[in-house]
Amino acid sequence: MLISMTGIATMSGSVGPYDWSMELRGVNNKGLDIRARVPDWLMGLDQEVRKSIAEVVARGSLQFGLKVSLSETTIQRQIDPVKLEQILKNAVTLSKLAKQKGLKFAPIGLSDISAQNGFMDFEAGDAVKKELMQMVMSELPKLIAHFQKSRQDEGRALYAVLAGGVVNMEKLLTQAAKAIQDRATEFETSFRAAVFRLKQDIDPERLAQEMAIIAVKSDVTEEIDRLAAHIAAANVLLSSQEPAGRKFDFLMQEFNREANTLCSKSNSKSLTAIGLEMKVLIDQMREQVQNVE
Numbered sequence: 001m002l003i004s005m006t007g008i009a010t011m012s013g014s015v016g017p018y019d020w021s022m023e024l025r026g027v028n029n030k031g032l033d034i035r036a037r038v039p040d041w042l043m044g045l046d047q048e049v050r051k052s053i054a055e056v057v058a059r060g061s062l063q064f065g066l067k068v069s070l071s072e073t074t075i076q077r078q079i080d081p082v083k084l085e086q087i088l089k090n091a092v093t094l095s096k097l098a099k100q101k102g103l104k105f106a107p108i109g110l111s112d113i114s115a116q117n118g119f120m121d122f123e124a125g126d127a128v129k130k131e132l133m134q135m136v137m138s139e140l141p142k143l144i145a146h147f148q149k150s151r152q153d154e155g156r157a158l159y160a161v162l163a164g165g166v167v168n169m170e171k172l173l174t175q176a177a178k179a180i181q182d183r184a185t186e187f188e189t190s191f192r193a194a195v196f197r198l199k200q201d202i203d204p205e206r207l208a209q210e211m212a213i214i215a216v217k218s219d220v221t222e223e224i225d226r227l228a229a230h231i232a233a234a235n236v237l238l239s240s241q242e243p244a245g246r247k248f249d250f251l252m253q254e255f256n257r258e259a260n261t262l263c264s265k266s267n268s269k270s271l272t273a274i275g276l277e278m279k280v281l282i283d284q285m286r287e288q289v290q291n292v293e
Helices: 045-054 081-100 110-114 126-198 204-217 221-238 245-265 269-289
Strands: 007-015 018-027 032-037 060-070
Touching: 007 126, 018 126, 032 045, 045 060, 045 126, 126 221, 126 245, 126 269, 221 245, 245 269
Parallel strands: 032 060
Antiparallel strands: 007 018, 018 060
């Protein structure tokens, strides 16, 4: 089953005097990159979060965010006089330095002061901090499961697109095989017509040799066989239960390589047209493959 690298999940709740909300979102990436933002006073929590996510997610650029605030109903929220005094001193110092430099700025208001870290006695005791961290780690598996569910839902949509692309590639390959058979007759006819236009006598053996050389150079049997093998490999990856994004991306490169060679060796308008259709289809599939884990 294909899994997309794009997904999002959110959860929220409360513990003690705190309300909390956490979010996990992901987009495509060559490897696994996990970034965690948690309040500074929850020491070590970001490392535990990244470790838990990495045990489940194989690939993608992931961002985890935890926001914590005191509940509106708590009675423990109060101004910290010591921290407030320090904030006011910093504001006065900043104002003096600004005037010395000839800088002007809007007056600092109560809203600016209250937004400063430490204005309110925000932190509870160590016991409540520990309880909050334990809560986050106990709820994190649920968040990851919701996140994976959203990626699996997206993966099903990717599967439908890629499976349809493989089917269309098979159809084009069948058309190419038919065009190759028709090309042999067309090639001999056009070659003899070109020789006739020269109005010169050419040794039949030499003529046969030249035709054979051109036929060998324009032979695309190997390309057709490799494309068929790539289609079989794509079907295997579509049904794989393991992360297949990297392998699928490499396979798309191989598809494109064979389609390019097919076009360059075709010597046939119909076969070239089929090769170009293949390239368009490959580009469309490759764009979707970039999101597969």
